[in-house]
């Protein structure tokens with residue numbers, strides 16, 4: 001993930017980013033220096049034990065939090081605040097319940113200065129992309145959780161970001177809905193070529209979606225291992241039963257198990 005060649009061509013580079021919450025004496029070190037070089041069109045899934053700093057890292061990339069040291073660059077530009085070139089989707093859609101689905105998705109483009117007509121046109125196009133054009137005039141509370149997440153994805157895409165940042169976007173959904181949305185996000189990623197950083201606790205989800213998987217250590221989070229994967233390219237609906245998939249999963253489970261034991265030890269000492 002951080003070879004010099006990749007770093008030079010990176011769409012998103014995370015350069016020695018560390019994060020401490022609170023004071024030197026009694027604060028929490030959430031991240032030790034983390035380096036990643038993410039190329040245009042990569043789909044990077046980050047897995048790691050609970051509390052290892054995954055959301056902290058994503059929030060720093062989004063510009064919601066500042067790193068204690070290090071820097072994040074998007075297309076060669078250092079970032080220090082949120083920006084429209086980075087779209088964010090959280091576990092719960094965080095939609096505006098008082099606005100229609102269409103107005104939710106048009107909100108970003110309008111805030112960027114697009115005309116109302118242009119904003120509505122792009123919003124409809126992105127609702128169509130996630131299969132919800134016919135729900136444009138409904139309100140978020142009228143939709144299922146899966147549909148709300150699809151609206152959240154359309155809303156993030158409507159700003160035409162260069163990078164999509166997703167923090168466990170399907171974690172609150174039932175298994176079947178989650179699998180269908182994984183197929184949908186894979187199709188959208190193939191169609192748009194977006195660069196995606198995706199946090200998940202599901203190794204199957206990571207193996208199915210990612211081009212690269214980053215395994216983080218227990219807190220303070222650092223990159224423990226990084227893999228390239230190609231399972232998402234397979235047309236085999238039973239790819240997860242192949243020996244290659246099972247072996248890749250076994251390796252990641254083994255790495256995560258060590259870190260989860262360490263995370264639990266830390267919890268017990270609190």
Ligand SMILES: Nc1ncnc2c1ncn2[C@@H]1O[C@H](COP(=O)(O)OP(=O)(O)OP(=O)(O)O)[C@@H](O)[C@H]1O
Nearest residue numbers: 021028030048049050051052053054055056057219
């Ligand atoms: N605003 C904050 N102030 C103080 N400590 C924080 C803050 N946000 C996170 N932390 C701490 O930083 C560490 C990393 O938290 P973070 O939420 O990034 O982990 P995570 O890997 O995303 O966890 P999970 O998988 O459970 O969502 C944790 O110990 C957490 O308690």
